[in-house]
Amino acid sequence: MVAYSSVLVVLVYLAFTIFISYLVNKRSSNRGDFSTGGKQFGWLTVGISILATYISAMTFVGMPGWVYSDGMQAIAIHLNYPIVIFFSVVFFIPIFYKLGLTSIYEYLEHRFGVITRTINSLVFIVVQCIASGIILYAVSLILVRILPISVEEAIIYISLFTALYTYAGGISTVIWTDVMQSGFLLAGCVAIFATLVINLPDLGALPELSQAVETKLSMANLSTSFGDDTTLMAGLIAVSFLHLSVYGSNQLIIQRTLATRSVETAQKSMLVCGYGAFFIYLFFSLMGVLLFVFYQGQPFENSNDVILDFVFNHTHPLIVGLIMAALSAAAMSTLDSSYNSMATVATFDIYKRFIKPDQDNAHYEKVARRLSLSCAVLVVVPAMLAISNESVLKSIASLTSIFVGIRLGSFLLGIFSRTSNEAGIIAASITSILAILVCQSAGIAWPWYAPAGTMVFIATGLIVSRLKGQTTASQLAFFEQQKRLYQAPTTSQYMLLVFAAFTVLACFFLPNLLIDVIF
Secondary structure, three states: OHHHHHHHHHHHOOOOOEEEHHHHHHOOOOOOOOOOOOHEEOOHHHHHHHHHHOOOOHHHHHHHHHHHHHOHHHHHHHHHHHHHHHHHHHHHHHHHHHOOOOOOHHHHHHHHEEEEEEHHHHHHHHHHHHHHHHHHOOOOOOHHOOOOOHHHHHHHHHHHHHHOOOOOOHHHHHHHHHHHHHHHHHHHHHHHHHHHOOOOHHHHHHHHHHHHHHHHOOOOOOOOOOOOOOHHHHHHHHHHHHHHHHHHOOOHHHHOOOOOOOOHHHHHHHHHHHHOOOOOOOOHHHHHHHHEEEEOOOOOOOHHHHHHHHHHHHHOHHHHHHHHHHHHHHHHHHHHHHHHHHHHHHHHHHHHHHHOOOHHHHHHHHHHHHHHHHHHHHHHHHHHHHHOHHHHHHHHHHHHOOOOHHHHHHHHHHHOOOOOOHHHHHHHHHHHHHHHHHHHOOOOOOHHHHHHHHHHHHHHHHHHHHOOOOHHHHHHHHHHHHHHHOOOOOOOHHHHHHHHHHHHHHHHHHHHHHHHHHH
């Protein structure tokens, strides 16, 4: 049974969230808007919000568990962040920001046409709904350990609570609560790490365990197998496509940068992730190794249970509450962002475009707020489905990967190909999905779905565009106009590429350093 002190910490977290939502709503009621917050935010605030959104409860639980079972080679999939962020801030952010977009899919209508915009908008809503449902289900499984409620009730309560404060303050509340939630997440991580270090066994007396730990610390997997998901090749090449679709062509992330004061501020906010993600995932990876040492390699039926078992059975009740608050914070920082971005896309890409195109901004803001509540209800559906059938989680993960080629390929052709047209985009969307289905049936590791889908999309788009369809004069003029929106990369942006090389080299020298520290 969980102590009352654990529940108290969670309640304090919830109270802080409500308080921040109230303050933000009161302060910004006469300034800003639901989707961009009046473009009032600085780079650090938005940068932290971006990190908090992508590092969800799944990362908190999943990364240490992955390392516990497979070793620190799992960090390979996160080595591409500096490269991905470089391309995002140089090519994507300036275009979206300077065009004054609210939904980034509006760009696709200017460049190709309304069908391309609608396809990508619907894909975003579907994928984000499914992914958010996974997170909602996962954190509900955790919350029921300390509260006397069922999983179904936890799903509804979490979704409702998150939707209400998102509705109240829009993107402003989302960003500020993300910052607060990051504090809880950091405190929870530090609490676990400190408790682990204090309670580690003496490896000198356990020679077999020492050898296993050295294996776990290995970070550089030089295999060229397409069936292995933790190779340096997969991390630097394959997952780069996946992460570029997240940080370059995803409303969930880009919408935060559109809430900053200037394009330079928007670019700078992304650098927080470019430079910070490696260290965050390195921390989670090291935590997985320390858990392996603590449990002396004890096998777990599900590696995701490792960190939760440690929290509930080997820490103080106050730390249990802190961790539960941290996990709730990690999940809610993703959920509130999802509700806001899904509502924005549904409002501006569907409602405004097809239903009521001639209303004022106040009307669309009201609609977006209401749709955020509808999105919260929609996300409950995949979360509830996951309860009755565990295999649904695997099906959901496979389903979301199907659309990566469409999400990234549409923008790449729009930015870099003058001759691409909407006929090519439609044909490419079909062949991209088929390519990923072939990869899944062939047993190819999931990191390669993104490059396979994207490359097939680009190739099909280019070929079909030459054979069929046409690019209008206004679309050609728009393509030429966007060339003038780019800016030469700054020193701090170029340094991302240097930092990327450093992180790869770190995979070779860090294990020996960590061995000296741990032993």
